[in-house]
Amino acid sequence: MMLKSKFRFHGEYIAAIFLASFASFLTFSYYSPPPPNAEGILLIVIIVLWGTFIYSLISILKIPRIVISKDGIHLKAINSSRQILWSDIKSIDITGKKRVASTMSGEEVSKINLIDNSVIYFRSECYKNSPQIRQLLYKAGLMISENRQVNISNEILFLENKIEKKNVFYDDLNLLKYSGIPFLNFNALIIYGFSIAMILLAFEKNAHNPYVGLILMLPIITFYLALGFQLHYYFLSDKFFVVKNSFLFWIKHVYEVDNIFEVVFETPYKMSNSIRIITKDFKVKLYPGGGLRMKHWRALKKHFSSLGISVRDEIGI
Numbered sequence: 001m002m003l004k005s006k007f008r009f010h011g012e013y014i015a016a017i018f019l020a021s022f023a024s025f026l027t028f029s030y031y032s033p034p035p036p037n038a039e040g041i042l043l044i045v046i047i048v049l050w051g052t053f054i055y056s057l058i059s060i061l062k063i064p065r066i067v068i069s070k071d072g073i074h075l076k077a078i079n080s081s082r083q084i085l086w087s088d089i090k091s092i093d094i095t096g097k098k099r100v101a102s103t104m105s106g107e108e109v110s111k112i113n114l115i116d117n118s119v120i121y122f123r124s125e126c127y128k129n130s131p132q133i134r135q136l137l138y139k140a141g142l143m144i145s146e147n148r149q150v151n152i153s154n155e156i157l158f159l160e161n162k163i164e165k166k167n168v169f170y171d172d173l174n175l176l177k178y179s180g181i182p183f184l185n186f187n188a189l190i191i192y193g194f195s196i197a198m199i200l201l202a203f204e205k206n207a208h209n210p211y212v213g214l215i216l217m218l219p220i221i222t223f224y225l226a227l228g229f230q231l232h233y234y235f236l237s238d239k240f241f242v243v244k245n246s247f248l249f250w251i252k253h254v255y256e257v258d259n260i261f262e263v264v265f266e267t268p269y270k271m272s273n274s275i276r277i278i279t280k281d282f283k284v285k286l287y288p289g290g291g292l293r294m295k296h297w298r299a300l301k302k303h304f305s306s307l308g309i310s311v312r313d314e315i316g317i
Contacts, residue, residue: 003136005066006128012100016056023049059100063126068136070152073112075120086150090115092141094134095262095278097314098123105269106314108276108284110137124284134282175242178300179233180291182246187227187272187290191247194223230272230288236303241277243287253285263304265297266314273297273315 026046064075064082072085093111098121100107110133112120122137124130136152143150182188198220228247235242238257245251255277264276272290292300297317304311 002070003068003129003132005133008126008128008130010125012056012060012126016053016060019049019053019056023053063123066122066127066133068133068152084112084114084120086140086144088114088116089140089144091144092137094138094141094282095264095312097266106266110134112137131282131284138282174237175235175240176237176303177233177235178289178292178296179246180289180293180296182231182233182291185231185291187230188247191224191227195220227290230274230290232287232289233291234275234287234289234300236300238307246291253287255279257307257309260309262310262312264312264314265301265317266312275300 023046026042026049030042030046061078064077064080067074067076072083072088075082075084089112091113093113096109096111097106098109098111099105100123108124110122110124112122114120122130122133124134127133140150140152198217224247228245231246231248232243232251233246235244236257241255241257241260243251243253243255259280260277261280261282262278264278265273266276267273268276268286272288273292274286274288276284276286278284289297294317297315301311301313301317
C-alpha cells in the first residue's frame with residue numbers, strides 16, 4: 001500500500017500572494033511621483049515587504065511531498081529528498097502544535113521522533129488528505145510503541161465515513177449549554193457599530209450616487225461573516241457535542257462524544273478563544289467562541305475531561 005500527500009492551497013499561499021501584490025503596488029508607486037519626503041520611508045517598506053515575501057516563498061518551497069509505503073516515509077521538497085525507514089522511528093506524536101515563523105502562529109502538526117533524537121514535523125494544514133496521512137501514522141505509531149514490525153501493506157484506512165454529523169436528529173435532555181452572552185460581547189458590538197456606521201454612510205452618499213449604498217453593503221457583509229464566525233456556542237452531554245452560532249444561525253454541527261479523539265482549547269491567529277475538535281478519523285474543525293467568558297471555558301474543559309476525552313489546554317484555562 002502507498003499513500004501520497006495531496007496539495008492544499010492554505011493560508012501561507014494567500015499571505016504570500018497578498019505580500020507580493022502589495023509590494024508590487026508600492027514598487028510601482030515608488031517610481032511614480034511620491035509625496036514629498038516620503039521616498040526613504042516608502043523604500044524601506046518595499047524592501048521589508050519583498051524580504052518577507054521571499055522568506056514566505058522559501059518556507060512554502062520547503063514543504064515536503066509525503067509518500068508513505070511499507071518501507072517507510074519518503075519526503076521530497078524542491079531542494080531535498082529523504083527516506084525514513086520505519087526502523088529509524090522511535091515514536092510518533094499524532095497531534096500537537098508547533099509555531100511556524102512564516103505564519104507567526106502555532107499550527108497543528110504530527111511529530112516524528114527519530115532514534116537519532118532528531119524530529120520531523122508534518123503540518124496538517126499543508127495537505128488535502130491530512131486525515132488519511134494521520135490515520136496511517138497513528139497505526140504505525142501504535143505498532144512502533146508495541147515493538148512490532150510496522151506492516152501497513154494490508155491496512156485499510158479506518159473511519160472513512162464522515163464522523164462529523166451536521167444534520168442528524170438528536171434528542172438528549174442532558175445537554176448542557178455553554179454560550180456566555182452571545183449578542184453583547186466585543187465581536188458583536190463591533191458588528192453593530194460598523195454596520196450602523198456603514199448604513200449611515202450609505203444613506204448619506206445614496207443621494208448623490210445610488211450605487212454607493214450597494215457597494216458599502218459589501219464591507220458590512222464581510223464584517224458580519226468574519227466576526228460572526230467567531231461567535232459559536234456549544235452544548236455537551238455524555239453522548240453529543242453540538243456546535244451552533246449566534247449570528248450564522250444556519251450552522252449546526254453535531255458530534256458523537258465517542259467519536260472525538262481530542263479537544264484543543266486555543267487562541268489561533270489572534271482570534272477569540274476557540275475549541276478545536278479532532279475526531280477519531282483525524283478530521284479537524286475549529287470553532288471560535290467569542291461570547292464565552294473564562295468561567296464558561298473552565299466549565300467546558302472540566303466537562304470534557306470528566307467524559308474521558310483527551311484535552312489539550314493551550315489557553316491556560
